[in-house]
Amino acid sequence: MRYSWGMLVGGVRGALGRLFLACPAAIFFLLASPAGVDGADYVGSNVCRTCHPNVYSTFFRNPHYKSIASGRETPANTGCESCHGPGQDHVAARGGKATIVAFSQLAPEKVVDACLRCHSQTLSRANIRRSEHTQRDVVCTNCHSIHSAPAPKFLLAKQQTELCYGCHSSVRAQFSMPFKHRVNEGSVQCTDCHNPHGSFAATWNMAARPRMVDQVEGNEEPCLKCHVDKRGPFVYEHAAVRVEGCETCHMPHGSTNPRLLKRPVVFTLCLECHNGFANFGRRLDGPPNPSPTHNLADPRYQNCTTCHVRIHGSNASQVFFR
Numbered sequence: 001m002r003y004s005w006g007m008l009v010g011g012v013r014g015a016l017g018r019l020f021l022a023c024p025a026a027i028f029f030l031l032a033s034p035a036g037v038d039g040a041d042y043v044g045s046n047v048c049r050t051c052h053p054n055v056y057s058t059f060f061r062n063p064h065y066k067s068i069a070s071g072r073e074t075p076a077n078t079g080c081e082s083c084h085g086p087g088q089d090h091v092a093a094r095g096g097k098a099t100i101v102a103f104s105q106l107a108p109e110k111v112v113d114a115c116l117r118c119h120s121q122t123l124s125r126a127n128i129r130r131s132e133h134t135q136r137d138v139v140c141t142n143c144h145s146i147h148s149a150p151a152p153k154f155l156l157a158k159q160q161t162e163l164c165y166g167c168h169s170s171v172r173a174q175f176s177m178p179f180k181h182r183v184n185e186g187s188v189q190c191t192d193c194h195n196p197h198g199s200f201a202a203t204w205n206m207a208a209r210p211r212m213v214d215q216v217e218g219n220e221e222p223c224l225k226c227h228v229d230k231r232g233p234f235v236y237e238h239a240a241v242r243v244e245g246c247e248t249c250h251m252p253h254g255s256t257n258p259r260l261l262k263r264p265v266v267f268t269l270c271l272e273c274h275n276g277f278a279n280f281g282r283r284l285d286g287p288p289n290p291s292p293t294h295n296l297a298d299p300r301y302q303n304c305t306t307c308h309v310r311i312h313g314s315n316a317s318q319v320f321f322r
């Protein structure tokens with residue numbers, strides 16, 4: 001087994017952490033210092049400028065410059081050294097990758113640790129450690145570029161859509177379908193529906209994995225923040241909408257069918273459920289069969305939504321006529 005300074009320091013920290021359990025301030029101090037190189041000294045960001053002029057010269061545009069500008073942070077939380085750790089050894093050695101926290105050398109989980117030291121506070125990243133991305137080693141620096149982001153906002157490594165397509169090429173094809181959300185045209189973004197930092201367990205379609213689908217007020221589907229008329233609550237809810245969720249009937253990205261529907265012919269969609277099977281619902285007989293008046297051989301009856309127009313729920317008609 002190989003031992004590294006990181007492990008040694010980690011071990012010592014663990015022990016100290018247990019010793020100081022009664023003293024939260026001491027624990028905070030120990031946890032709040034950057035990983036790996038405790039004991040060494042901070043030299044301040046100006047020293048870095050000499051040898052890393054390119055990085056330094058654009059840094060004033062970076063949101064992390066705030067710590068230098070304010071001058072109110074501790075050395076461990078100021079400027080370059082807030083992420084790269086104390087620089088004294090590095091400067092004395094006149095450079096090198098082993099004398100400083102070099103992200104190019106860090107394992108993915110160490111990158112997550114380094115960034116979450118400051119960025120673990122907000123709810124939008126509460127699930128980051130168990131997100132599909134983190135679990136597959138897609139970490140902060142895959143999506144964010146601290147020193148060469150094209151735009152300072154969110155420090156994204158690329159414009160968002162291109163960033164996501166870079167790894168999810170099949171999704172690009174879905175947004176090129178005849179009926180789609182206009183992501184490629186820039187009017188909708190992946191993050192309108194997804195949280196790339198990981199989402200909470202969905203409150204709809206609860207048997208399924210959430211697929212990092214974001215939630216809006218009241219743990220609802222993100223669709224409702226734009227399609228507000230579908231929110232309800234309705235006097236007569238269509239259980240399929242409320243319980244199963246929008247993606248039961250719609251392809252959220254794009255579809256070859258109008259209205260982003262999953263099936264080209266509406267009645268085949270309805271009859272997936274309204275077929276006399278199952279034993280749930282208000283009358284414990286499942287989604288009711290269309291009554292015998294429905295002659296499904298008659299084209300008039302095939303387009304269910306010409307009569308059942310309020311298919312997402314109604315305040316006036318139990319069978320969604322108005």
Ligand code: HEC
Binds near residue numbers: 082083103104147
């Ligand atoms: C918010 C954390 C953070 C701060 C603050 C920061 N860096 Fe970096 N630095 C990184 C990360 C992460 C990388 C890895 C490359 C990337 O993702 O952009 C990096 C890469 C580098 C590199 C490698 C070469 C390169 O251009 O990628 C150098 C040199 C460097 N940083 C120097 C500095 C200096 C000098 C400062 C202060 C002016 C600084 N860093 C401030 C996070 C930070």
Ligand code: HEC
Binds near residue numbers: 047050052081100105
């Ligand atoms: C005397 C010149 C000098 C000074 C001062 C200096 N560096 Fe470096 N730094 C280097 C050299 C040389 C390298 C090695 C580059 C290489 O191997 O590609 C390096 C590498 C790095 C790397 C690793 C880059 C990578 O590839 O991941 C980081 C991060 C870094 N420096 C940050 C800093 C920070 C932060 C400061 C200020 C505290 C600083 N440097 C001050 C010369 C210097």
Ligand code: HEC
Binds near residue numbers: 078153155
């Ligand atoms: C020393 C604490 C600290 C560390 C470590 C740190 N950050 Fe930050 N980060 C901040 C602060 C403070 C801001 C500015 C917040 C603001 O603008 O109010 C910021 C801003 C950001 C923003 C921009 C947010 C926006 O709204 O535009 C991103 C993205 C970001 N950090 C990513 C990272 C990544 C990735 C890492 C790890 C490489 C990292 N940070 C490490 C403190 C830190």
Ligand code: HEC
Binds near residue numbers: 112138142197
């Ligand atoms: C799969 C890509 C991806 C990964 C991995 C990722 N981010 Fe982000 N992050 C984004 C995108 C995209 C946005 C912009 C969100 C928006 O437009 O609303 C963002 C926004 C942010 C913001 C600013 C908005 C906010 O939520 O506060 C911060 C800070 C941030 N990320 C930090 C991090 C940190 C820290 C990590 C690693 C622990 C990380 N991100 C990992 C894609 C990613």
Ligand code: HEC
Binds near residue numbers: 160165167190
């Ligand atoms: C560096 C590559 C990479 C980037 C960049 C990236 N992803 Fe991912 N993403 C993955 C991997 C790997 C997985 C897990 C395997 C899978 O399910 O495809 C994943 C999973 C997902 C999932 C869950 C899929 C599921 O089946 O549960 C969603 C949703 C997602 N990514 C959205 C995004 C969005 C939105 C962005 C842009 C902000 C993005 N990704 C950027 C690599 C990436």
Ligand code: HEC
Binds near residue numbers: 210
């Ligand atoms: C209109 C909302 C919406 C937008 C915009 C959106 N998604 Fe999705 N996405 C969803 C929903 C909902 C699911 C879950 C579908 C399911 O579970 O059947 C999903 C599933 C996924 C999956 C996993 C399933 C699959 O098809 O591989 C990935 C990966 C993904 N989205 C990536 C992206 C990327 C990348 C973007 C931006 C280019 C994006 N999404 C934009 C709503 C959206």
Ligand code: HEC
Binds near residue numbers: 252259
């Ligand atoms: C950011 C806002 C936004 C979000 C979030 C959103 N949509 Fe949309 N949606 C739109 C816009 C705008 C259109 C109009 C399509 C166009 O560009 O012509 C649309 C169109 C649609 C259509 C087709 C309407 C028609 O008349 O053909 C359906 C169906 C739809 N969305 C369902 C969903 C579902 C399901 C979700 C959640 C997975 C969702 N939307 C999330 C903005 C949004």
Ligand code: HEC
Binds near residue numbers: 223240241246249
């Ligand atoms: C039971 C299946 C089903 C579910 C679940 C469902 N829809 Fe629909 N939706 C439809 C059908 C069928 C149409 C087409 C109606 C028509 O052609 O008149 C439609 C049409 C739409 C339209 C375009 C026409 C309009 O009424 O604005 C939007 C937008 C839409 N749905 C959004 C949503 C959202 C958001 C959800 C989740 C809250 C959702 N749908 C859940 C079946 C469903």
Ligand code: HEC
Binds near residue numbers: 304
């Ligand atoms: C995912 C399954 C599912 C799909 C798909 C679905 N439904 Fe339903 N539907 C239900 C359930 C469950 C109920 C509620 C049954 C109950 O409460 O007893 C319901 C109730 C109804 C009712 C009210 C019945 C009553 O007397 O209360 C009508 C009308 C209806 N659905 C029509 C449709 C039409 C038209 C479509 C196709 C656009 C459709 N449904 C698609 C599951 C579904």
Ligand code: HEC
Binds near residue numbers: 270288296308319
């Ligand atoms: C020409 C108008 C019309 C069309 C088209 C139509 N329905 Fe109906 N549907 C009705 C009427 C009227 C009722 C209520 C009276 C009754 O039960 O006959 C009803 C009732 C229902 C009910 C509730 C039955 C119950 O026992 O509570 C369901 C379920 C239903 N329809 C499903 C469908 C499906 C699925 C389609 C498409 C295959 C469809 N309907 C097409 C007129 C229509």
